[in-house]
Amino acid sequence: MKKVWKMERYRNASIQKKLTLSTWVVAIIPIMIIFAIVFFVFINVSVENSKRQSQMLLDKTVEELDSYFAQAQEGMNLMVTDINVQNTIDDYVMGTYKERLDLRDFIRNRLTNMSTVGRRTGAISIYIKEADKTFSRDFSDKDLSAACAGAPWFEALLAGDTAFVREDGDSLQDGRPVWILASNIVSVKNGEVQGLVYVELDKQKMIQPFYDLVEGSGDEIICSGNEIISDAYREGGHFVPVYSYSSALGQDVEFRLQLKELQRGYGAALSYFLIGMVVLIILIYLIDKLLADWFSRRIITLRDATREIATGNLDVVVCDDHTDEIGELVQSLNTMVKDMKRLIESEYMVKIESQQATLTALQSQINPHFIYNTLESISMLALIRDNYEIVDMAQAFSMMMRYSMEPSTLVAVREEVENVRNFVTIQKIRFPDRFLVEYAIDEECMAEKIPRLTMQPLVENAFKHGFEDTPEHKRLLVSVLKRRGFLVIRIFNDGMAVPAERIARIRELLMPDNQEETLDCFALRNLSRRLKLLFGGKSRVTLRSGNGIGTIVSLRIPLRKEGEEDDDKDFDL
Incomplete structure (x- = not known):
């Protein structure tokens, strides 16, 4: 029960306390353990190094003693x-x-x-x-x-x-x-x-070299049963023995290293270790406290902001210019609040506009029929007076009006092409003998579904930007074909070329992540968004233009059953 209570208390603790506790668990306690292990290893290594060094000195001294005996015996052998x-x-x-x-x-x-x-x-x-x-x-x-x-x-x-x-x-x-x-x-x-x-x-x-070996160290050497002690004051205690066999003496010479002398050096090392560890722990604690306070302060600010938003206050703005994860959360929160506020306002305005549109529709129910009837009257009057151009224009405009006011979103390519033909009929009356229109429509494409008013705005742009400012005879080509799982629509004109700066600006506006609110390039942007909404990210609107080449706008719409891979070479900007 007590353990469960502690776990619950930890879960409910503030993030600052959790960060501090994690620092102790992850950093400070392991550092203390590592310091203890390192010091223990250091002592053992130091003792072993002292023993190894003492062994070398003892071996050298014993070897020197044996060499004295060997020299004396060699001189005697030469004599006898x-x-x-x-x-x-x-x-x-x-x-x-x-x-x-x-x-x-x-x-x-x-x-x-x-x-x-x-x-x-x-x-x-x-x-x-x-x-x-x-x-x-x-x-x-x-x-x-x-x-x-x-x-x-x-x-x-x-x-x-x-x-x-x-x-x-x-x-x-x-x-x-x-x-x-x-x-x-x-x-x-x-x-x-x-x-x-x-x-x-x-x-x-x-045996004087043995005295030199232990002088001032507090160590001692046992040689031939005699104890050689240094001049330094030595209290009774523990020793670390080192042995070396002397062939001249016929016995081991024992070198006793007094642990008190070794421990005196270890005490200084331990002091330095402890001071270093304490300083390091204090630094880690202070740095961790600063970081924990900084992070927790930002998180608490974020928490308070979300509480304000939960109460309905959408004017909250959190200031945090850092680019880390918390900064990204702050930016996302600010964006979300802004979008929520704009969405609520837009929904409110849509409801008001919807109500106003409903009232207007109720007041103007007869307007579309009035327009159709008026156009029919104009057509009949022109026919009576043998003015066939007015008849053609009125009938084409009437059919375009009926087509644009139909409620369905998707239409067959056949219907869209027919609407383009009606639009071209009106333009031929406006610009007689100024252009030649060609249609290259694959018969297999006629039944495919595309958004209503997909082709007519593109043809209208060709007349507006390609033909109006030039008196020469120009050519317009409308083509629809299937290519590798896509329906490809191309509107080509050989009129005025679009400047390179304008092409770059149009391409920038057509980027999917461009959220700029502007009426510039409205028709193409509107068409691109409609295609993205209806057919997904694989749909594409592209534009090419050049002097002496002309301008071509291409639409790529995925078919219902995609076949081969995309051929991006034909559609890239």
Whole structure:
């Protein structure tokens, strides 16, 4: 019941409220949803981009760390496989004191030239097993056998149980944490262990790139069980982990991205999103309100006008010069009111004129019979006095009068042609030997029905405009034929040509949508309208004229049973 009441309330709401509600449903609410979706996607994409970027940085840092180990190990491999170094160790064991000094200097030169990883390297030494001597690159010559005695890795290397070890330890120089890389030297001559190469890598300097990676970000890196934290203040919270495997360390390095730092950037983005959304919603609301007020105001004006018209006030005029649909409705309403007013007035005047015509008809019932009788009397009097021209004229005029006063609208072509002949008879008496009349009437057309007084006004125009102002002998041709489903009537004269400007004006007046009220070209316009009313839009009145060619007026009237298609080439203006 409540739902039905809400629907009824919506139906009865004003158009302004409906437009506003539609804007919220169609525009504002979807925009809010789209903003929420876009922000959610933006956060996810940002997190993924941060993870991807952090992964790249972590991979690069781990790769750099592994490359340090690889360089150090490569330098050691070159040293332990160097034949000259192995020969020097053999010679040192068997040599004199002076020879040992020279061989010691050779070993130190080799250590100096050994590929290292820069300042990240601590002590680099060679330990000679049989001589129990240690020589280092920095001339400190710390005794490895004393420092590493009892260390399992040291004993395993000298015993040949393993070829390479990497151990955590303390530097021989200052006790700082280092990674110890050691590889035994195996003689290629007898396969015995001659000693070992010892290298220290400074842990702090080796993992310094990790510190650089997290510095000032609040993130952290877990490397070899040690937590590297940036200098920025970090509260406990959630992290997004990123991992990269280090072949040198033999484990994953974990890069923890602190969500608080990411969320801090997202908060700014959310603020901008919300501000943009609020501004956009306000703009949409204001623009929609302006448009809704504008449209509803015009519609309300239109509604008030229709209410006034409904009360009988036909003097209402709505002013709206816009060309949209509402403007078209306003123009249509104004036109309708004007037509209604004119129709009511014309109907009122028609009724008055009808009443007056009825009174006049009642007073003049004998007038037509009086005219016929008078014409017959004139004819008989002229016949008695042997004036046959007057007889012919009076009889022709009497027959034309009877024909024009018949009540029927449609007549046979035969009757219309006979009326034309009577008219021509009168004109021959008026203009003797001035023109020649020819008739080309298809016998099949004689029974076809056409409007009364269709041909005679056209013939009259030919005499009026073509023959009166020229003394030359002229020709008039009246033709009726059937052509492709149409009855074609042509009235041709070779008299004065109609000027081109006049032809253009006549064609304009004959256009179906021309509503100009004028008596100009009355006969042709009246005939064209009668044909349109009786036979529809396919009927046509056309006019051609030219100097040396003559003037031809053509009528095209659809037959009752249309056959072939129209042949517009014969009838176009």
